[in-house]
Amino acid sequence: MADIFSEFEDRLPQKIIDEIKNSLPKSASDAKVKKILEAAYEEYTIAKVSPGESVGLISAESIGEPGTQMTLNTFHFAGVAEMNVTLGLPRIIEILDGRKELDNPMMEIYLKKPYATGKKIEELRQLALQIKETKLRDISTELSINIADFTIEVKLDKDKMKGIEITNSKVTDAVSKQLKGYNIKDNKDSIILKSRSKESTFNDAYKTKEKIKDITIKGVKGISQVLPVKREDEFVIITAGSNLADVLQLEEVDAYRTTTNNIFEIEQVLGIEAARQSIVNEIFKVIESQGLNVDVRHIMLVADTMCVNGSLKGITRYGVVSEKSSVLARASFETPIKHIINAALVGEVDNLDSVVENVMINQPIPIGTGLPSLSVKQPKTAKEK
Amino acid sequence: MVEVYINSKFAGIVDNPIEFVNKVREERRKGLLTHNLNIFYNEKANEIQLESSKGRARRPLIIVKDGVPLLTERHIKQLEKNEISWSDLVKQGVIEYLDAAEEENSLVAFFESELTPEHSHLEITPLAMLGYCTSLVPYSNFNQSTRLNAGSKNQKQALGFYASNFSVRMDMDVNILHYAQKPVVSTIMHDISNYDKHPAGQNLVVAIMSYKGYNMEDAIILNKGSIERGLGRSTYYRPSIAEELRYAGGLIDEICIPDKDVKGYKTEKDYRFLEDDGIIYPEAKVKEGDVVIGKTSPPRFLSSMEEYSLASSTRRESSINLKHGEEGIVDFVLITENEEGNKLIQARLRDERIPEIGDKFTSRHGQKGIVGLIVPQSDMPFSSNGIIPDLIFSPHGIPSRMTIAHLIEMLAGKVGALAGRYINGTTFDAEPEERLRKELLSLGFMESGLETLYNGQTGEQYLTKIYIGNMYYLKLKHMVANKIHSRARGPIQLLTRQPTEGRAKEGGLRLGEMEKDTFVAHGASLLLKERFDSDKTIVPVCESCGIIAIKDNYKNKSYCTICGENVEVNYIEISYAFKLMLDEFKSLGIYPKLQLESKY
The missing domain is CATH 2.40.50.150 (RNA polymerase II, Rpb2 subunit, wall domain)
Incomplete structure (x- = not known):
């Protein structure tokens, strides 16, 4: 039986072979298995795209046409609580442009077994608060500068600190870790910062005062809101703000399922293949939420072009388009002068083997009926003989 | 203590705002202050705003005191006798103009019967909420508002009798409708504006039915006999x-x-x-x-x-x-x-x-359509009385647009035509539909407005009764004769050698970027090339320098301006626009070298 499968190994993808293997009943005879594989191979060949099919343009039309029906509804409250989500056309543009700064970065944090099913809501809330970022400005009531010796006094909000379990020592630790060159004195209701350098000025003190407001005292940096949500029979924490690398470090988090909508973070933490899949998922989510019907394979093609180089590239003149080999193709898409001048400087050659260039010079485009050409073996002339 | 602003500039402080505001209004009504002044007491902001500047939208209202309108029967009689005019009423302080701000301080009653002592003003007529063109739509209170907008827009484009001295005027682009008529179903606005002196349409017999599919998608069918008798001629x-x-x-x-x-x-x-x-x-x-x-x-x-x-x-x-x-x-x-x-x-x-297929017609209810077919009178459906419709309108235009007034106008027009009288269709104040139906019955017709029609070609009776009546139809200024356009060959632009653009220049219809994409998506490579062949040229190219060479037909010689005569020159087929681009590169100091190789 193994022989039959190995016979098909270079004809069918491994995934299909495995699928057939797993779903076969044990009683299947070799002849029948072979028949099944033959039939699968035939189906597989039919499903293949023919050579010369302009898959890119068909994908573009298939995504673009329903895209025109997409309402420009930017914001939409995702049911459970007030959490802003970018949806619709703006989100698709955000993904395809490969933007690094998202309008609404978000995470879905899945938890490991004991925490996920935890019956105690209280524990879960504690965990969520562990993740939420608390900045110095959140727990201070007043920041003031002593003009005489340029020390900075931070008055702490004791009630708030108690509520989220922060002690004075935690505050001083965090500040000393993230702020170099200052001595920190714990004064019970406040902490006092004094510069170690002798030549400090009021200006320096003022700048430091503004800077320390954003010091993270507790939680994961960048996560501004947390919201525990029950999904089927487990608890998931949805956050506003994203920091995949640091969240995955947490012990309670299920690193296999936790995700973010920031594709760049996924690329950095999990690699390019994960980023590609994440592009597909994110775009498909938006298209689905709008009630439109686009085949995934079109989106997969887009995701593939964005990731082929091993790094994430947006479909912009700085991203995918700048990688095109043809000068004329690049020039026909935004900033033509830049491309032509640069090409002239290095004496670039355009081989005219893509669609746009051939439309420009009015030659048959190498797609569909324009792709095949005829080669004729000429009889040798008398001389050559 | 309330701050007072005149035209948004601080003017002073008053202690008793209500007394102050009332005094200003009283003096304005007496004519001691200008009628253009409006005053607004904003209790929330604790300020009084006086406005007399330009550009505010204002509207007239009847002043009410202690629940009694100041406009009396005596005024109306005087108005009828032309003893006083509108501006006299404003001067007498019977009517005043409010702006959007002062409206906030007043309580306006819609009808006289609704008046209470709290009311400060009374609406002159509900018709005042409509503009001139909109109030020309009969029974318009039975229509959806969007249809009223469309309908009044259409009326502005109607052909009519725009000026009685048209024969000595030199207006640019004008039309005169030959046999313009006064509408049978009219509104009070038709009388006010002397519509019969400058009518813009004709009363037609309209049947709502389909006719061989030539009136689908809002198209209409016209009776050729009616056209020959002057329908829609301009x-x-x-x-x-x-x-x-x-x-x-x-x-x-x-x-x-x-x-x-x-x-x-x-x-x-x-x-x-x-x-x-x-x-x-x-x-x-x-x-x-x-x-x-x-x-x-x-x-x-x-x-x-x-x-x-x-x-x-x-x-x-x-x-x-x-x-x-x-x-x-x-x-x-x-x-x-x-x-x-x-x-x-x-x-x-x-x-x-003369009306032809493609000319645009509309009723007054935003039911515009284009002539889809002109049918000989002998082939038109007819009723047992021998009535033949001038125009056939598709029933599919009704349900989604909900223009009930269109149907009521047909009914009212039918009654008016049969009884020989004009029907008042003024918004909110029209002759009720019920009465029209009763009158129709007494005139010997079905009160529903339906009639049995017969197929004009076979003489067979239609299985369904057809809704048929009289309606005022307008011919719009968009006529095919001004728009029809086609091109096979024609003028080209000097610079690019591509076809010119636009009807006036006998231009081509552009196959644009997205249309190009459809060819690519179908893989129709050679068809795409053919479509873009409009500016193809064959140019000589010098093999050694790759610049476009010269072919001298007189001497029958080809040479290159850079390399001279002893070079190989080959011919390539490219679009002229591309040749132009190469020339522009050259003018920029960029050397566009063409490297030729055999395609096969």
């Missing part, structure tokens, strides 16, 4: 204007039949309609290209006026001729002078427009 007027302009150096345009040696002389045939003074004679039938007013101008540049120039005349042709697609009869010629004292010639063209 005349289009357009003057051609020429002026004898004066130039520097005492030079002047001359209106005359141009000499044959004038630069740009057309052909003798083109000037055949001109009389000795260079102006066309009235009632001449002209077509495109024919000269209406002959004119020559002095040369553009004085340098070309050199004395020993070989040409006997340096003047150039600048006659006014008919553009592509224009035709008509010269109706009226006017020779006069303009403000600068230059001789001014206007020759007005007239063209009779």
Whole structure:
């Protein structure tokens, strides 16, 4: 039986072979298995795209046409609580442009077994608060500068600190870790910062005062809101703000399922293949939420072009388009002068083997009926003989 | 303590705002203060705003005191007798104009019966909420508001009898409807505006039914017999204007039949309609290209006026001729002078427009449509009385648009036509539908407005009863004759050698970027190439330097401007636009070298 499968190994993808293997009943005879594989191979060949099919343009039309029906509804409250989500056309543009700064970065944090099913809501809330970022400005009531010796006094909000379990020592630790060159004195209701350098000025003190407001005292940096949500029979924490690398470090988090909508973070933490899949998922989510019907394979093609180089590239003149080999193709898409001048400087050659260039010079485009050409073996002339 | 602002500038403080505001209003009504002043007491902001500036939308209302309107029967009688006018009512303080701000301080009753002592104003008529064109729609309170907007927009484009001195006017692009009628179903606004002096439509017999599918998608069917009797017939007027302009150096345009040696002389045939003074004679039938007013101008540049120039005349042709697609009869010629004292010639063209397939018609309810078919009267459906509709309207236009007034107008029009009277269809104040139905019944028709119709071609009775009635229909100024356009070959642009754009220049219809994409998506590579062949050229290319070479047909030689004659020159087929781009690169100092290789 193994022989039959190995016979098909270079004809069918491994995934299909495995699928057939797993779903076969044990009683299947070799002849029948072979028949099944033959039939699968035939189906597989039919499903293949023919050579010369302009898959890119068909994908573009298939995504673009329903895209025109997409309402420009930017914001939409995702049911459970007030959490802003970018949806619709703006989100698709955000993904395809490969933007690094998202309008609404978000995470879905899945938890490991004991925490996920935890019956105690209280524990879960504690965990969520562990993740939420608390900045110095959140727990201070007043920041003031002593003009005489340029020390900075931070008055702490004791009630708030108690509520989220922060002690004075935690505050001083965090500040000393993230702020170099200052001595920190714990004064019970406040902490006092004094510069170690002798030549400090009021200006320096003022700048430091503004800077320390954003010091993270507790939680994961960048996560501004947390919201525990029950999904089927487990608890998931949805956050506003994203920091995949640091969240995955947490012990309670299920690193296999936790995700973010920031594709760049996924690329950095999990690699390019994960980023590609994440592009597909994110775009498909938006298209689905709008009630439109686009085949995934079109989106997969887009995701593939964005990731082929091993790094994430947006479909912009700085991203995918700048990688095109043809000068004329690049020039026909935004900033033509830049491309032509640069090409002239290095004496670039355009081989005219893509669609746009051939439309420009009015030659048959190498797609569909324009792709095949005829080669004729000429009889040798008398001389050559 | 309330702050007072006059035209948004701080003016002072008052202690008792209500007393102050009332006093200002009282004095305005008495005429001690200007009628253009409005006052608004904003309790929330604790301020009083007085406004007398320009550009505020204001509307008139009847003033009410202690629940009694100041406008009395006596005023109305005086108005009827023309003893007083509207402005007298404003002066007397019976009617005042409020702006949006002062409206916030007042309580306005819609009807007199609703008045209470709290009310400060009374609406003059509910009709006041509509504009002029909208209030011309009968039974408009039965229509959806969007349809009213569409309907009033359509009315502005209707052909009619716009001015009774049209025959001596020289308006640009105007139309006159030949047999304009006063609507049978009218509103009070028709009377107020003397609509019968400048009507813009005709009362037609309309049947709501389908006719062989030629009235789908809002199209309408017209009765050819009705058209021959003058339905929707109109005349289009357009003057051609020429002026004898004066130039520097005492030079002047001359209106005359141009000499044959004038630069740009057309052909003798083109000037055949001109009389000795260079102006066309009235009632001449002209077509495109024919000269209406002959004119020559002095040369553009004085340098070309050199004395020993070989040409006997340096003047150039600048006659006014008919553009592509224009035709008509010269109706009226006017020779006069303009403000600068230059001789001014206007020759007005007239063209009779008989309704044809593609002309646009509409009822007053935003139910516009295009003529889909013109049917001989003998083939039109007919009723047992022998009534044949002038126009057939598709029933599919009704449900989604919900223009109930369209249906009521048909019914009312039918009653009006049968009873020989005009029906009042004023918004909110129309003759009730119920009464119309009863009257229709008494006139010997079904009260539903339905009638049995017979197929005009076979004489068979239609299985369904058809809703048929009279309606006021408008012919709109969009006529196919002004829009029809096609091209197989034609003029091209000088720069790119691509076809020109637009109907006036006999241009092509562009196959744009997205249309191109559809060819690519289908893999129809060679078809795409053919579509873009409009500017293809064959150019010689020098094999050694890759620059476009020269082919000298006279000497039968090809050579390159850089490499000389001893080079191989090959011919390639490219679009002229690409050749142009290569030339532009060269002018930028970029060397676009073409490397040729065999395609096969």
